[in-house]
Amino acid sequence: MGRKILIPYLMAGLGHFTQAKAISHHLLQLRPDWDVRLFEPARELPDAAMQRTFIDLWRVMLALPPFAQRAVFGVEHLLPRATRAANRTRFRRAVPRAAALLEREKPDLIMSTHWACTTLFAMARGDRRIPLYYVYGEIEETYSIAECGADYYFTLSAKVSNDLQRMGVPRAAIQQVPVIVDPAMMTSATPREVLRRGLGIPEHQLAVMLSLGGEGIGNYLPFVTAFARDAHGATLIALTGRNARLLEDIRRTVKSPSVVALGFQQDLSGVVASADVLAGKSGTGFVSLALATGKPLIVTHLGAPNEEGNMRHVVTNGHGWYCPRPAAFVRKVNELAERNARGPARPAGCPQPRNGAEDIARAVVEALP
Secondary structure, three states, rough: OOEEEEEEOOOOOOOOHHHHHHHHHHHHHHOOOOOOEEEOOHHHHHHHHHHHHHHHHHHHHHHHHHHHHHHHHHHHHHHHHHHHHHHHHOOOOOHHHHHHHHHHOOOOOEOOHHHHHHHHHHOOOOOOOOOEEEEOOOOOOOOOHHHHOOOOEEEEOOOHHHHHHOOOOOOHEEOOOOOOHHHHOOOOOOOOHHHHHHHHOOOEEEEEEEOOOOOOOOOOOOHHHHHHHHOOEEEEEOOOOOOOHHHHHHHHHOOOOOOEEEEEOOOHHHHHHOOOOOEEEEHHHHHHHHHHHHHOOOEEEEOOOOOHHHHHHHHHHHHHHHHHHHHHHHHHHHHHHHHOOOOOOOOOOOOOOOOOOHHHHHHHHHHHH
8 A cells, every 4th residue: 555645835935835846746756656745734724823924924024125134034043942932832723733634644754845844743743653854945044943843854955964963953864965846847848949939039049037936026127127228149038926016017117029027937847948047036946946957047136044045055156146236137147148159158067966856755765665
């Protein structure tokens, strides 16, 4: 009889969801007879406190100015125990519902992609001997909430592994894996030249995909208008996510054939396949996509302060550049467009890693012989 795996995530952006999808994909490749269920506790339990705290509040956080974001995150650094205790109180109503879910579903293993989900199910499982695994999704930054009661931790860098050990997680309970990407986002069955023609990208031009994540929050329009005015030999695919107002503003104010504005895309594979360069906010999912596809990344925006470490990883390891001003962004695009006329825009030293979701899937299978 096949095993039952529960993969909880939260829709705080798209990163945790895409990691859950990627792990599910590779688990079912290894064990097609298993019952693998993706689960969003805020929506499916349902729990209004989780929705407000970890999804709605996160969107508000992304819209705050950087100094305000740092002040909020600084509280966690200064008072880690108090922060963890406060977070646990938010789960009070959700814990009985999560415990009832475990009793009903009887999963053989829980593979969480968000620390809040991990904390919730660590509390809900009680004395049940259900293995609880967690993948910590940031590449460089670590917060005390990352030590959230899991039996086994997956990390994306040596720094995070070392930080977890300093928090008291045993080294034997940590496994470092490569970046995690949903395979469906990386490839398209449609030929690249057909995709590019469909988006109106002239042949031989550099195509830049600019994204501020699923919510499309940030000072975005100046980058688009600067591109339309000053970029040469390049086309910008401007993704606005769920931000319908931003999409409307671009289409109303930017009248240039070099800018293609698109709203929320459930399937990004065709856009990614069309692009030569990725640009935008340094969320872990977007950074991972750049690393996994080998496409250079121009970081234009930092979201919450935890994304600063992702940016440093990109720049330090030669995977791209940090251009936080529209003028610097356009200069880099023009440099790459000129280089593109002579060869690919990919910087040196960017080997494509394997997908970390494969390693996680293998570890889960090995834990349940």
